[in-house]
Amino acid sequence: MRAEQTNDPGDSPRERMRRVAAVAAEFADAVDREGRFPAETVAALKRERLLGVAVPVALGGEGLGIRDVADLVVQLGQACGSSAMIYAMHQIKTSSLVMHGTDSAWHRAFMQRAADEQLLLASATTEAGIGGNLRHSLCAVETKDGRFSLTKEATVISYGMHADAILATARRAPEAEGSDQVLVVIPADENRSLERTSVWDTLGMRGTCSDGFHLVAEGDAAQILPKPFSEIAAQSMLASSHVFWASAWFAIAADAFARAQAFVKQAARKQPNAMPPGALRLSEAAAKLQEMKGHLGAAIARYEAALGDEEALSTMAFAAEINALKVASSEKAAEVVRHAMLVTGILGYKNGTPFSVGRHLRDVTSAAVMISNDRILTNTSTMLLMSRFDTTLGD
Incomplete structure (x- = not known):
């Protein structure tokens, strides 16, 4: 069923996201306090038809590129960190479909449906027994007579109970190695069941509702993307994950900075002849x-330059650059928010004030553990043993 748009369809994605962000800001504190799914935000995203913006125009989307989508994540993230992370993760899954599903009739039809019905896509890549190793699976897809079946103990499926489809990783077959993986699109229908096995009760990003699940699914074998997951991960998922996550963290930090800036401006108006105590730290935060902004923009430009070139997207140098974005952004975002709290003092520490940054601080602590920085640095160190650091400043 097509998701109806109630506003002017001629409005730009940025204008439509402005309206969504206003909804998200209204409910952000309640979503965080109650640890609940930001249903109002997602309803607004569907109403404004912003879930399918990256789907190609020929399939009913708007064909937005990574920079435009990242900009939408930044808009939303300044209103609600959980909402932005949900939107970012949805767009990561969309990018995998767009880059690797266009040669498959089933996946083209699914993308068309996703854009038409404004489907929310989730990811099931983690699994009990493998830690946070994205590139290893214990569960396996079994195929017979053109059908597949899959059972997965997913330790985390962000907003899984609310997703319209889940993209799950698994071994290609029961006899396959753990790294020989595929990615399967599993719509929410009678062929999929989710049994909650753990509850998402966390310090921050509480609204993502990233519960654990026992996932059982079956369906048409055509739902398995034709490319190996190793290629999908290297050529789209790695880069889009780090870019969109970094966009969400940048947005959280930017809103915390804006609150600190408003605090310093208020203090300056009260004492126009004296420099407010927090002004120096505000400059450091700026x-x-x-x-963060410069690093994110450079990484997006690097990714845009490599798009369409599978060899360039699969190089160790590219992976190392994108990994660096994730680690640096996660660390810098937390630093900015901590500076904002020092600037705003007790009014930033307290909840319910115009300068509150407690939610921002708790949300941004997730950045270092969404894939562990230590794991990423370890992977990068291996790459650096086999590649040279590019010192050129031009293209």
């Missing part, structure tokens, strides 16, 4: 925020 420098760190600018570093």
Whole structure:
């Protein structure tokens, strides 16, 4: 069933996201306090037809590129961190379909349906027994007579109970190695069941509702993407994950900075002849925020330049650059928010004030553990043993 758009369809995605962000801001504190799914935000995203913006125009979407989508994540993230992370993760899954599903009739039809019905896509890549190793699976797809079946103990499926489809990783077959993986699209229908096995009760990002699930699914074997997951991960999922996650963290830091800036401005108006105590730390925070913005923009440009070139997307140098974005952004975002709290003092520490940044601080602590920085640095160190660091400053 087509999701109806109630506003002017001629409005730009940015204008439509502005309206969604207003809804998200209204409910952000309640979503965080209650640890509940931001249903109002997702309803607004569907109403404004912003879930399918990256789907090709020929399949009913708007064909937005990674930079435009990242900008939408930043807009939303300044209103609600959980909402932005949900939107980012949805767009990561969409990017995998767009880059690797266009040669498959089933996946083209699914993308068309996703854009038409504004489907929310989730991911099931983690699994009991493998830790956070994205590139290893214990569960396996079994295929017979053109059908597949899959059972997975997923330790985390963000917003799984609310998703319209889940993209799950698994071994290609029961006899396959753990790294020989495929990605399967599993719509929410009678062929899929989810049994909750753990509850998402966390410090931050509480609204993502990333519960654990016993996932059982079956369906048409055509739902398995034709490319190996190793290629999907290297050529789209790695880069889009780090870019969109970094966009969400940048947005959280930017909103915390804006609150600190408003605090300093208020203090300056009260004492126009004296420099407010927090002004120096505000300048330090601004420098760190600018570093984040510059790094994110450079990474997006690097990704855009490599798009369409599978060899370039699969190089160790590219992976190392994108890994660096994730680690640096996660660390810088937390630094900016901590500076904002020092600037705003007790009014930033307290909930319910115009300068509150407690939710921001708790949300941004997730950045270092969404895939562990230590795991990423370990992977990068291996790459650096086999590649040279590019010192050129031009293209």
